[in-house]
Amino acid sequence: MTVSNPRELCTGTSKYSAVGKLAHNQKPDWNKAVSEAEKIVGYPTSFLSLRWLLSDEIANVALHLRKLVGSNHPLLKTAKSLLYNGRNNMQAWGLIVLLISKAAGHLNVEEMEEDKAAGVLHSQRALAEVTEMIRTSHLVHKGMVNICHGLYPEPAVLNDMTFGNKIALLSGDYLLANSCMELAALRNQDLVELMSSAVRDLAEGEFVGRRDQQNNPLPSPQGVSDATEDWTLRNVLSAGSLLGKSCQGTLKLAGHGTELQEQGYKFGKHLALAWQACLDLEPFIAGSQYASGSMFNLTSAPVLFHLEHDPSLFTEIDKGVESVQNVDYDKVHSIVSKGPGISQTKQLQKEHSQKAMEVLQVFRESDARTALSNIIVAMGDL
Numbered sequence: 001m002t003v004s005n006p007r008e009l010c011t012g013t014s015k016y017s018a019v020g021k022l023a024h025n026q027k028p029d030w031n032k033a034v035s036e037a038e039k040i041v042g043y044p045t046s047f048l049s050l051r052w053l054l055s056d057e058i059a060n061v062a063l064h065l066r067k068l069v070g071s072n073h074p075l076l077k078t079a080k081s082l083l084y085n086g087r088n089n090m091q092a093w094g095l096i097v098l099l100i101s102k103a104a105g106h107l108n109v110e111e112m113e114e115d116k117a118a119g120v121l122h123s124q125r126a127l128a129e130v131t132e133m134i135r136t137s138h139l140v141h142k143g144m145v146n147i148c149h150g151l152y153p154e155p156a157v158l159n160d161m162t163f164g165n166k167i168a169l170l171s172g173d174y175l176l177a178n179s180c181m182e183l184a185a186l187r188n189q190d191l192v193e194l195m196s197s198a199v200r201d202l203a204e205g206e207f208v209g210r211r212d213q214q215n216n217p218l219p220s221p222q223g224v225s226d227a228t229e230d231w232t233l234r235n236v237l238s239a240g241s242l243l244g245k246s247c248q249g250t251l252k253l254a255g256h257g258t259e260l261q262e263q264g265y266k267f268g269k270h271l272a273l274a275w276q277a278c279l280d281l282e283p284f285i286a287g288s289q290y291a292s293g294s295m296f297n298l299t300s301a302p303v304l305f306h307l308e309h310d311p312s313l314f315t316e317i318d319k320g321v322e323s324v325q326n327v328d329y330d331k332v333h334s335i336v337s338k339g340p341g342i343s344q345t346k347q348l349q350k351e352h353s354q355k356a357m358e359v360l361q362v363f364r365e366s367d368a369r370t371a372l373s374n375i376i377v378a379m380g381d382l
Contacts, residue, residue, distance in 0.1 A: 033378040034092055037371035041098040042118030071157070073164030078143040093135055093243055094128035096271065096375070100247045100264060101128075102368035103360070106254035119368075123186050124250045130179045130195065131246040137175035138202045144168045146214050191249045198245040205237030209299065216324045217299040219307055219317060227304040228348065234299060235276045236269060244269035260362065267359040270352045271376065277301055277349035278379045283333065284342050293330050301348055302341035303332065309340050353379065 068076055101124040106114070113121050144165050152158040176199075183192055209230070210218040217234070224230065247268035251261045280300035283290040290296070297303075298317055307313050313335055320327040336342070353376050363369050 030375075030378040033371070033374045034095065037095055037099055037368075037375060040367050040371050041095065041102060041120060068160060068164050068167070071160035071164065073143075073161060074145065075140070075143040075164045075168045078139055078168075092375075093246070094132040096243065096268070096372070097128040097131055097246045097250050098125065099368045099372050099375075100267060101250045101254065103363040103366055103372065104251055104254060104256060104260065104264070105364075106256075108255050121253060123188075123253045126182050126186060127191070127246060127250050127253065130182050131242065133175045133179035133182075134195070134199060134202070135242060137172040137179065140168055140175065141172035142206075142215075148213055186253070188253065191252060194245050194249050194252070198242040201237045201241035205234060208234050208237065210321070212320055212324050213322055214324075216320075217297070218320055218324065219299055219304055219314070221311065221314060224304055224307040224311065227301075227308040227344075231299070231301050231304050231348075232273065235273055239276055240269040240272040243272040263359050263362050267356050270356040270359070274349050274352035274356060274376065275379060277345055277352065281342070281345050281349070284337055290333075292333075295324065295329055296333070298324060298327065298332070301345040302336050305341035305344040306336045306339040310335075349379075 098118070098120055101120045102118070106121055109121060113123065118125070145161050147158070147161055147165070152161055183195055186192075206215060208217070209220045212218060220230070244265040245268070248261045248265035251264040256264075280297065280302060282288045283294070283296040283300075284302050298320065303313075303317075307317075313332065316328055316331055316335075356376055357373060360369055360373055
C-alpha cells in the first residue's frame, strides 16, 4: 500500500490517508478514535479500573490524598491529571501496546494463552498494564517536592509538603513494585531486561540539562545549538523509550523475529514523540485551554526552536535558575508565539507521525491497524 499526500497530516483540519479510513471531510476526533480503538481490544485498557480502584492500597492512598486538599502539593495536580479521562492523559499507552499486539498477530502460541475475544495474548495484556504502571509511577514520583532549608517557614505548610512527599514516594513505589511483580510473572528474561532499560531511561531523563531547585527542566545554552537533537534526547528518554520498548516487547511475547520487534520499537518511539510535540504545541495554539500567565514546559519544542533562532530569550528564562516560577511566562509566551518555533514544532510533529504511519504498513490491513492510524491522525486535533 502506498502513502498518498504524506505531508497532509495532523494539523487539526488536515487529512491523512496512508492507512486510516477517515473520510477526507471528517474532522478527526481524539475521544472517538480512542473509544473505537478500545472496542477492538475488548475493553478500556487503563489499569485505573474497578479492580484497582477497589484495592485496599489504592483506597488508602485516596484517603490520605484528601488530607492534602487545600495545600499546594503537586501530587494533587498529578492525581487529578491521572484520573481525568481526557485526551491528554497517558493512560492510552496500554491501549497502543494492545493495538500493536493485535495488528501483528502471534505465532506458535498455546491456545490457553490467547484471549480469543480480544485477539491478544494474556501476557500482552499484562505487559500493557505494566507499561501504564511504570509510566504512572514515574509521574507520581515526579510530584515530590524538594524541601530546601527555609523554603517552608510555616510549620503547617512544611507538614503538608512532608506528608505529600511520603504519599507520592510510597504510591509511586507501590505501582513500580507491582509492575515488577507482573513483569516477573511473565517469566521472560529478555523482556525483563528490555523493560528495565526503559525504567533506567526514565530516570536518566530527569538528569538531562539544567534544572531548578525543584528539578524542573530549563533549556541549556549549549543544547539550543541543535534544538531538534536536544528535544529528541529529552523526550526519547522520558517517553519514547518506554512506549517503544513496550511495543517491541509485546511482539517478542508473540514470537515475532527481531526485525519486526525493531519496527515495533520505532513505531512506539515515533508515536510518543509525535504525541509530545502535539502536547508541546497546546499552549500556543488558538482555542487551547491555556490561561494567560500559566506555567508551561520551558523545554517544550516551540521554546527550544525559538531559542535556537533567538538566544536573547535566555535573558528571561535564566531568571528560573532557582525556580521556574520566577520566569515571566506571559512574556515568554508572547515572544515564542511570534517566532518560528510554532511552525517548526508542527513540522516536527508531522515528521514523527509520518514515520509512525510508515511503520504501520509493515502489518496487514486490520481494524487494529486502522485504529492506530486514526489515533495518529486525531493527535493533530489535540
